[in-house]
Amino acid sequence: MRTAKTCLAAAAAAAMVGFLAAPAAAAPDDTTTTTFEVLAGTLDVVAPTTADLGSGAPGGTITGQLGDVTVTDSRASDDASWTASVTATVFQAGGGSPAETVLPEEIDYWSGAATATSGNGTFTPGQATAGDAAALSSGTQLTAFTHSGGTGGNSATWNPALVVNVPLDSIAGVYTGTVTHSVA
Template sequence: MRHTRTAAVAVAACAAIGLLAAPAAAAPTDTTVVTLNVVGAGLDIEAPESAFLGSGLPGTTLTGSIGTVRVTDQRGSADASWTASVTSTHFETGGGSPTERILAEQIDYWSGPGAEQLGTGTFIPGQPTAADAEPLSTVTPLVAFQHVGGTGVNSVAWSPTLIVHIPASAVVGTYTGTVTHSVA
């Protein structure tokens, strides 16, 4: 009897050890579908509020930079292309006579190369060198800078130069005009 009881206890002990050593069953799992939105902030252009080009005599040429112009494209588009253009009013002293006006067409615009370029695609200056300068217009926009292709966010800055051909008939005075940059 004693052998039977000892054997039964030994079998029970082995069974208990076997239960403890058995692998644990895997815990149940579950998944979560996560979504998010990537939003665009738009296409923007910034230009200096004002600029002083200096002084020049009638019949001479005056050259000066208007400061930094910057396009920032945060649309996040699959095609991040855009074109920045520029127009100008005539420059006038306020007197109203033809001798108190420098026509927009007598002012050449030179974008120069881009700086601080960010993003993919190709950045193309409208007038990369001084030899490429083109006359401004009150009606027909002049291409100042372009971005072709690429995706997502991009930006570029440039410092355009104005070359003012002061007419020999211009009277002495302070001439003021408005140069307008736009982007689409």
């Protein structure tokens, strides 16, 4: 009997070692908490460096396009609204006498519709049609384009037209001035 108890105890010990040595069962799934960061960027406007609107006679008009103006909003904001504005300096030729000067108020700006947009929200031209063209000013900003609502990044591109109402007393020459777009 003692032998039977010893054999039984040995068998139980062997079974226990087998049980303890068995590999642990794997969980059916496991999770990893993962993070990343979306960085806030900037609000920028890019306009052509130069533009040639063409030529015309005193008392007439000169109409030409400025070239693509693009606002890019990468601020990653929950309110991605912005307003692009435009101003101009006096345009002068030669020595800048009164007859060699065209005031910004004699130049109309027409943004027209966007040629490209990205992102969500509402994109609105400052002057949707030629009939909406408005005079530039050296002291007051004219709204060129707006974006309202939306979230995250967005962009808009337009190709504005300028209409120069050439004063009747203007003299011949190449007139130079600056058109400045800004965005906020």
